[in-house]
Amino acid sequence: MSETNQASSTSGANGGSILNWASKSGDFKRQDSVFRNFISKQPGAEFPPEKDRYHLYVSYACPWAHRALIVRKLKGLEDIIPCTSVHWEMLDKGWRFATKDEKLPGDNVTPDPLHPDYTHLRQIYFGVKPDYNGRFTVPTLYDKKQNKIVSNESSEIIRMFYTAFDDLLPESYKSVDLFPTDLRKDIEETNEWTYHDINNGVYKSGFATSEEAYTNACLTLFKSLDRAEAHLASSQSSQRGPYYYGAHLTEADVRLYTTIVRFDPVYVQHFKCNIRDIRSGYPHLHRWLRHLYWDLPAFRETTQFEHIKKHYTKSHKQINQHSITPLGPEKDILGKEEEVSAVEAALKAARQ
Ligand SMILES: N[C@@H](CCC(=O)N[C@@H](CS)C(=O)NCC(=O)O)C(=O)O
Incomplete structure (x- = not known):
């Protein structure tokens, strides 16, 4: 297939429609990633660390890409690894690049600077393989x-x-350690259920095509949100906060944040994750979320709500046929000391 044909083909990889993600039983199945190489400082490595050699393609809408954007900023890698975000719209040909006339929020939402004739991300994949x-x-x-x-x-x-890339970084960034040795075991254990039940759990809930698959996924999701809330309640009450593991920002914060920040604006209604929302149902997660967003630029500046809301609601036609983006919630994220009125009233009553 020529590259032009590849960009315009509407069948997804592996033969099915690109928007068809559920299995026969109605459960959502996420495919394993295919490219699994590592950048390494080892002599003779195929991918050695070098400035401006690697390019990161992301979408501001995507929670998985958001992990990479946050860590790239926390580690001061912006000049070392340039980045392009695709447009929020993902239709039957997959992610597309913004055109030069489209002005979207966020840094680097541009045509592909490396391949100006490419219109879609799939052309990168076919160009390589x-x-x-x-x-x-x-x-x-x-x-x-x-x-x-x-x-x-x-x-x-x-x-x-x-x-x-630590050898290319000043000490202030080199010393940023998101996976400290003494917390590795705890972080890995948390990752396991956070990934299956929360990060991927919202997708399992939203893309289920049977009542049973949806119910199972949604109940599991909320059980694990309760677990994260209880964990934060104990770490915050013992003055160890404000992060998931106390005073130290880690991978656990990054991986949980990208789902929780999308929860109220999108997942509650679009993926039917509506047993509770974060702002009125999970006070400790809510406090933790707003601390990351408002106090750490690496979180706030990589969070682009317009991409997030429009991507989900206007790309998943199998869920939202007419692509209408709901207006609420009234704010994508509340201010640091702000609460929904019911919470505000309850707090006031408790103080009296
Ligand atoms: N396991 C992958 C998942 C990445 C992923 O599924 N990204 C979504 C966007 S949120 C995507 O690009 N989907 C396009 C598709 O599946 O066609 C990772 O964590 O990097």
Whole structure:
């Protein structure tokens, strides 16, 4: 297939429609990422750390890509690894690049600077591997020197960012350690259920095509949100906060944040995750979320609500046929000391 044909083909990789993600039983299945290489300082490594050699393709809408954007900023890698965000719209040909006339919020929402004739992300994948039959996902970490994709797995991309480029960084960024040795075991254990039940759990709830699959996913999701809330309640009450693991910002915060910040504006209604919302049902998660958003620029500046709301509601026609974006909630995120009126009233009553 020529690249132009590849960009215009409407069938997804592996033969089915690009929007068809559920299995026969109605359960949502996320495919494993295909490119799983690592940038490494080892002599002779295929992907050595070098300034301006790798390009990160993301979408501001996507929670998996959001992990990479946050860590890239926390580690001061913005000049070392340039980045392009696709447009929020993902239709039957997959993610597309913004045109030069489209002005969208957020840094680097532009046509592909490396391949100005490309219209869609899938062209990067086919340009690297013409017989590629996986999904065309963000984040994608691309090596422009070798025309190869290093990785399209966010959990591994962020771990590369933690240390691979440290020799090129000033001490202030080198010392940022999101995966400290003494917390590794705890973080891995938390990742396991946070990933399956929360990060991916919202998708399992939203893309289920049977009542049973939806009910199971949604109940599991809320059980795990309760668990995260209880964890934060104990760490915050013992004055160890404000992060998931006390005084130290870690990978656990990054991985939970990208789902929780999308929860009230999108997942509650679009993915039917509506047993409770964060702002009125989870006070400790709400406080933790707003601290990250309002006090840490790496979180706030990489959170682009217009991309988030429009992507989900206008791209998933199988869920929202007419692509109407709901107006609420009234604020995408509340101010640091602000509460919904019912919470405000309850707090006032408790103080009296
Ligand atoms: N396991 C991957 C998942 C990435 C992923 O599924 N990204 C979504 C956007 S939120 C995507 O690009 N989907 C396009 C598709 O599946 O066609 C990761 O964590 O990097």
